[in-house]
Amino acid sequence: MSTATARTDAEHRSEPVSGPHTPWTHAVRTAVLAAVAVCVVLLAFAWPSVTAKVQNLPVAAIGTAEQIAQITSKAPDGALNVRTAASRDEAVDLIRHREVYGAIVLGSAPEILVASAGSPVASQALTQMGAQMQSQIQSQAIAALQAALKQAAAAAQQAAAGGQAPSSAKAPQSSQTPPQAIPTVTVTDVVPLSPDDPRGTGLAVAGLPLAMGGMIGGVLISLLVSGTWRRLGAILAYGVLAGLGLAGILQGWFHILQGDFSANASAIGLGVVATAAIIVSLNALIGRAGIALGAVITLFVGNPLSSLTQPKEFLPAPWGDLGQWLVPGASGTLLRDLSYFPDAATAFPWLVLAGWAVLGAVLIAVGHFRNEPAVADV
Secondary structure (H helix, E strand, C coil): CCHHHHHHHHHHHHCCCCCCCCCHHHHHHHHHHHHHHHHHHHHHHHHHHHHCCCCCEEEEEECCHHHHHHHHHHCCCCCEEEEECCCHHHHHHHHHCCCCCEEEECCCCCEEEECCCCCHHHHHHHHHHHHHHHHHHHHHHHHHHHHHHHHHHHHHHHHHHCCCCCCCCCCCHHHHCCCCCCCCCEEEECCCCCCCCCCCHHHHHCHHHHHHHHHHHHHHHHHHCCCHHHHHHHHHHHHHHHHHHHHHHHHHHCCCCCCCHHHHHHHHHHHHHHHHHHHHHHHHHHCCHHHHHHHHHHHHHHCCCCCCCCCHHHCCCCHHHHHCCCHHHHHHHHHHHHHHCCCCCCHHHHHHHHHHHHHHHHHHHHCCCCCCCCCCCC
């Protein structure tokens, strides 16, 4: 073999071998799908905040029918869903059972009852209503004082025109009565947030890592564990460990959660089990695409509709109620109730989480034959 030939062969061997180029149609289609995906992600997380408004907020009202009608007429149309209460104690009881977000006490001692632990957004809206009530009371007091002064001036002018000095006996009754103090609208936080989380941001943002935690466990178990019983056992063990660990961080370290530690850990663990079961079951049914579908259901649908940052009534119907049937919404509501509303009924969120967990377990058993084992059974 000549030197030139050997050099040519060596050059050919050193040159990288390139495969066929991707067709332009495939490249453009990929770019379009990526653009659609990022738009969907933006819509999923921004849509609830953009479309939410103060509407149908359940509140209690204590006062006469005329007083309640006067107050509700000042609120924007559809902003309040008023429920009458016989007394302040009854209104407080309704708040503690999470049947209303707050209460309006009318009469000689006006008061606004709020529960910042239930929803800081609702609490802020009711506090602003209290400021409007105070402004209205002051306006009415000023108008009454001006009317009294006009009446006194008219009486004095009439007496002067008749050539008589206005006597104290003929003076208006209002001039003889000492002016009364203008009532002050007080705002009382019946169920306040923890001092370590005064704005409620910790409890609100905790929903995302809880959802992500369930997804991470579901993905790892789907890829690394084979066998129906082994997957179910791994999901259960992951839920117990994740519940204890996350509750330890949120309650023992950050002091975001309140109440009984074991109850909070159980709620977190059941939520993690439910999310992981969704991921693993969909993977068992339709393969790797099930992991992406589970992420969409949990992260891009369930989390934005969870109403962790605002009352579910503020979302357009029926999305607020639908969010409570999904794992992130049920988990967030349950943790809020366990931490701050021990009198509230918690059967519904417990049943929702248990239902998703059982459904996932059944689907894992049904679709166990779909995936090839990731690791050999031993």
